[in-house]
Amino acid sequence: MKLSVVTLFPEMFSALTDWGISGRAVKQGLVVLNYYNPREYAKDKHRSVDDKPFGGGPGMLMKTEPLIAAIQAAKHGLKGGEGSSRVVYLSPQGRPIQHDDIVDLATRQSMVLVCGRYQGIDNRVIESEIDEEVSIGDFVLSGGELAAMALIDAMIRFQPGVLGDEDSVQQDSFTNGLLHCPEYTRPQEYNGREVPQVLLSGDHAAIETWRVKESLGATWIKRPDLIEKNKLDREQLELLEQFINEYQAHY
Numbered sequence: 495m496k497l498s499v500v501t502l503f504p505e506m507f508s509a510l511t512d513w514g515i516s517g518r519a520v521k522q523g524l525v526v527l528n529y530y531n532p533r534e535y536a537k538d539k540h541r542s543v544d545d546k547p548f549g550g551g552p553g554m555l556m557k558t559e560p561l562i563a564a565i566q567a568a569k570h571g572l573k574g575g576e577g578s579s580r581v582v583y584l585s586p587q588g589r590p591i592q593h594d595d596i597v598d599l600a601t602r603q604s605m606v607l608v609c610g611r612y613q614g615i616d617n618r619v620i621e622s623e624i625d626e627e628v629s630i631g632d633f634v635l636s637g638g639e640l641a642a643m644a645l646i647d648a649m650i651r652f653q654p655g656v657l658g659d660e661d662s663v664q665q666d667s668f669t670n671g672l673l674h675c676p677e678y679t680r681p682q683e684y685n686g687r688e689v690p691q692v693l694l695s696g697d698h699a700a701i702e703t704w705r706v707k708e709s710l711g712a713t714w715i716k717r718p719d720l721i722e723k724n725k726l727d728r729e730q731l732e733l734l735e736q737f738i739n740e741y742q743a744h745y
C-alpha cells in the first residue's frame with residue numbers, strides 16, 4: 495500500500511515508521527509512505543503556510559495555494575498504474591469511521607491523506623480536492639497528523655504479511671463484532687486474585703468455550719450497543735445467558 499501524506503509536520507510520522515509492528519511493516523516495504531509538505535510549496539519569501547479567515551475571528555487557516563500544490567503533487571506522485579487515488583481529509587467534521595471502514599480502506603492500493611493544522615482549511619479546497627472527509631472520533635486534536643497515524647496504523651495491521659498467525663487480526667476485538675475476552679499472564683495469583691482455573695486446565699475446547707463466553711460477557715457489560723447491533727447465533731445466546739446468570743448471582 496502506498497500512502498502519500500500532506501502535512502506540515504512529516505517528522506511526527508516517525509512514531510509510526512520507527513517503532514513496533516508498523517515500523518517493521520514500513521521497513522519491509524509492505525507500506526510505503528511519502529510526505530508532501532505545503533511549506534515546500536510556499537512561494538513567498540517567508541514560506542508562509544497560514545492565512546487569516548475571511549469574516550475575522552480567532553485563529554488562522556492553512557494557506558490555500560501551498561496546500562493545493564502539495565495535494566496535487568501527492569496525487570501525481572501516486573499516479574502510475576494505481577489509477578486514481580482517493581484523497582482523504584482527517585477532520586472532526588468527517589464521517590466517523592469504525593472497524594469495518596478500516597477493513598475496506600486497507601484494501602486500497604494507494605491513498606492521499608491530508609492533515610490540517612490551525613483552524614482547518616478553506617471549504618473550497620474540501621470541495622475541489624477532497625474525496626472523503628473522515629473522523630476517528632468526536633474530539634478535537636491539534637492537527638490531523640495523529641488521526642492520520644491512527645488510521646494508517648490500523649490499516650497496516652490488515653496488510654498481508656504484517657501480522658503472523660500468532661497475532662492475526664482474526665483475534666482482534668471487533669473482527670467478530672465483539673470485545674476481546676480477558677487475558678492473564680503470570681503470576682498465577684496476584685494480590686489474592688487467581689487466574690481462572692479453566693485456563694490452567696489444558697482442556698482446549700473448554701478454554702475456547704470460556705473465551706467466547708467471556709468475550710460476550712465483556713461486550714454485554716462494557717458495550718451493550720455492540721450486543722444490540724450483532725445478530726448472535728444460538729450458541730452465543732446460550733453462552734451469554736449463562737454469563738449473565740452467573741454474573742447476577744455474584745453481584
Ligand code: 4F9
Pocket residue numbers: 584585586610628629630631632633634635636637638639641
Ligand atoms: C481528525 C479529529 C479526525 C478527529 C483534525 C483536529 C481530527 C482533527 N478525527 N482534529 N484536526
